[in-house]
Structure formats: C-alpha cells, structure tokens
Amino acid sequence: MTVFNFSAGPAVLPEPVLLKAQSELLNYRGSFQSVLELSHRSALFEGILDDATSLVRELLNVPDDYEILFLQGGATLQFSMLPMNLAQTKRVDFIDTGGWSQKAIADAAPYASTRIIASSQEDQYRSIPTGPFSSDADYLHVTWNNTLEGTTFREVPQVGVPLVADFSSSILSEPIDVSQFDVIYAGAQKNLGAAGMTLVIMKKNLLRRTPDALGSYLRYDIHAKHHSLYNTPPTYSIYLTKLVLEWMKEEGGLSAITARNRAQAAALYDALDRSTLFSNHVVHENRSLMNIPFSTGDETLDQAFLTYAERHGLVNLKGHRSVGGMRASLYNAMPDAGVEALITVLHTFEQGER
Structure with missing residues (x-):
C-alpha cells in the first residue's frame, strides 16, 4: 500500500x-x-x-x-x-x-x-x-x-x-x-x-x-x-x-517547486471550501501553502476521520495538540498523488463511508 x-x-x-x-x-x-x-x-x-x-x-x-x-x-x-x-x-x-x-x-x-x-x-x-x-x-x-x-x-x-x-x-x-x-x-x-x-x-x-x-x-x-x-x-x-x-x-528550481506547491494548496483549499463537513478557518489572504489545518468541528468525528484516512494510507494528519482537528502539511516533497488521495478521502468520508 x-x-x-x-x-x-x-x-x-x-x-x-x-x-x-x-x-x-x-x-x-x-x-x-x-x-x-x-x-x-x-x-x-x-x-x-x-x-x-x-x-x-x-x-x-x-x-x-x-x-x-x-x-x-x-x-x-x-x-x-x-x-x-x-x-x-x-x-x-x-x-x-x-x-x-x-x-x-x-x-x-x-x-x-x-x-x-x-x-x-x-x-x-x-x-x-x-x-x-x-x-x-x-x-x-x-x-x-x-x-x-x-x-x-x-x-x-x-x-x-x-x-x-x-x-x-x-x-x-x-x-x-x-x-x-x-x-x-x-x-x-x-x-x-x-x-x-x-x-x-x-x-x-x-x-x-x-x-x-x-x-x-x-x-x-x-x-x-x-x-x-x-x-x-x-x-x-x-x-x-x-x-x-x-x-x-x-526539478526546475524554485519557480517549478512554487508552481506545484500553489496548485496543490489551491486544490485542497477548494475541496475544503466546497465541503459541508470540513472547514478551514484561516483568513483567505493569510492561508499557508505548507500547513493546512481543517476540522469537522466535532472531536469524535475528527478522530473517526483520522482513523479512516490512516486505513487509506494517509498518515500523520492529526493536528497539533494545542489546536486539535487535522492538519495536512504539503511540503515540497509531497507528490501530487498524495494531495489527490487526501481530497478523495475527504469526499468519501463526507459521503458517509466509514
């Protein structure tokens, strides 16, 4: 896997x-x-x-x-x-x-x-x-x-x-x-x-x-x-x-890395903004490309999602203990496939798959 x-x-x-x-x-x-x-x-x-x-x-x-x-x-x-x-x-x-x-x-x-x-x-x-x-x-x-x-x-x-x-x-x-x-x-x-x-x-x-x-x-x-x-x-x-x-x-230097980072972050933020279950509360103009926190607003449901995501090979999504919820860190080495897999899992979980 x-x-x-x-x-x-x-x-x-x-x-x-x-x-x-x-x-x-x-x-x-x-x-x-x-x-x-x-x-x-x-x-x-x-x-x-x-x-x-x-x-x-x-x-x-x-x-x-x-x-x-x-x-x-x-x-x-x-x-x-x-x-x-x-x-x-x-x-x-x-x-x-x-x-x-x-x-x-x-x-x-x-x-x-x-x-x-x-x-x-x-x-x-x-x-x-x-x-x-x-x-x-x-x-x-x-x-x-x-x-x-x-x-x-x-x-x-x-x-x-x-x-x-x-x-x-x-x-x-x-x-x-x-x-x-x-x-x-x-x-x-x-x-x-x-x-x-x-x-x-x-x-x-x-x-x-x-x-x-x-x-x-x-x-x-x-x-x-x-x-x-x-x-x-x-x-x-x-x-x-x-x-x-x-x-x-x-890989093409900083310009190529930047373009990939921005595309990955935009895709994940778009998925969160369209979701009726998950949300990111950061002011839009200050959103990080590297660290994207999100949550359902319910600790029990957050934990259920973390367990579900790990079963699908998405690990270390738990948010910092002082903040809670989830956090996806999209550092330079994160492949596009990882972000795509996360977006898919967000969608299937929201549709009721557990």
Whole structure:
C-alpha cells in the first residue's frame, strides 16, 4: 500500500533523495566510507558543505553580503541565540502570530526586554496582523509561516530596525527577497532535509554585534569564521540537505517547486471550501501553502476521520495538540498523488463511508 506522510516535521523527503542517500550510504564517491563516517575536516565533507552553501545561495538568490551557516540545536536554539548576539540595548520586538511566536518570545525574555508590537491572538491566530508596524528595538522578530495555525505573511513588515524571520516551515517553498530581511533561519526537518540542522542566513554586518563575553559556541561570528566547522557539525543532515537542494534544482528550481506547491494548496483549499463537513478557518489572504489545518468541528468525528484516512494510507494528519482537528502539511516533497488521495478521502468520508 502506498503511504502519504502529511507530518509537520520530521516530514516527507523526496524519493529520489532517499534512493541517492541509500546508494551512497556505504561507499561515498569511491571512498569506501559511509557518509556517516566522513570526517568533517575531510575534503569529501568540505565538498558537501561547499555544494550545500552554493545551492542555498543560488536557489534563494542570497546576496554576497549575507553569511550562510549550518548550525545545530534546531530552530528553537535560535530563539535564545538571536538575543544573545544581536540585542545590544537588550530590547527585542515581536509580531505574535501563534504558538511558535510565543515560544520565541518566552526564550528571548531571559536575555532582553521583549515587546509584542502586534498580535493576531484576538481572532485566535486565524490571520496575520496588518501594518504599518513601528519598532525601535534591536530587531523585530516574525514567524513567517505558522505551522500550527496554518497562516503566513504575504507582505514583508517595513521597519527601521533589523528584521529577523523564522522560515522553518516555508523555506524554499516560494520566492522570497532575502535582501528585505537581516536574518532568516529555518530548521531542516520540513523542506530542507533531516532533523538536526538549522540553516541561518545573516547579514554579515550583524556579526559585529556579538558581545565579547558570550561563549564561543553561541557566537555567530565564530561559526562564520570557521565556515560552520567550528566543531563537528550535523554532517549527515547537511549531506541530506545538499541532496534535497540538488533535487530542487533538477526539478526546475524554485519557480517549478512554487508552481506545484500553489496548485496543490489551491486544490485542497477548494475541496475544503466546497465541503459541508470540513472547514478551514484561516483568513483567505493569510492561508499557508505548507500547513493546512481543517476540522469537522466535532472531536469524535475528527478522530473517526483520522482513523479512516490512516486505513487509506494517509498518515500523520492529526493536528497539533494545542489546536486539535487535522492538519495536512504539503511540503515540497509531497507528490501530487498524495494531495489527490487526501481530497478523495475527504469526499468519501463526507459521503458517509466509514
């Protein structure tokens, strides 16, 4: 039976990437060493790292005055690492758009005074706050795509301070103008590869902000100086990210990936909007392409649907515990057949098949 994985992360990976990784697992490029065994100081691994860096720069059109780093600790570590490095006056502003924004605010609080300059809490995080926004803090932090709530920014907030954005669940899903951000970061386990690595794209001039008293491992400037090789990095996660980036390029690059993502999301949203049983409550202009929550409004019926869907090979559709219902994560590796199968199962369940 074919299984389609709608997990929010760790998430589905492209089948060609998995097959390539399998083929190189025991003998990477004639070295007779597994990729898992390669020294991070070896020429073979440095080639992997250089290729991954170049592909990120190419696919996202990253300007030369930005550093590209591959770090450990997940995107969650960035919630603390950012204020440690960048909060010169110990003031950080946030736009609160849901659960991951709140976690970022909580983790920044021990290192800086935090302020919420806008929030969509009043409408239960079904939308994104609209500007204009005003900030005089060390930086403004936004969660670009909200994995739990299924919302996303469409317009870049215009403020006179550095803009930091968590792109964990939408990186490389559609074009972004990197030059409008000062820091972009993203955990790997959704669109980039396997869990264990975080991509950080940072303007080089911000590297000078780090205070001298900060420990070396938590300093962006140290990681930049050592080209992400200050200590043993998450080597296999970086390797898998390189394979995913190569796959994206072979698929036609970001334009082709974006067109497929938009078509898949449009088809699923259309099915939900036409349904008399299932619904998505996100404001239309803020609907995410990557994470689509939906429900029947009845917990018992939601559970019945999840059981029914799993019998038909559709797994990991359960919504986050803080939100409930269901959630379909349509990351870059989700094939069209998976979305088509989900739409069919939504229809047959609604027609009374159990």
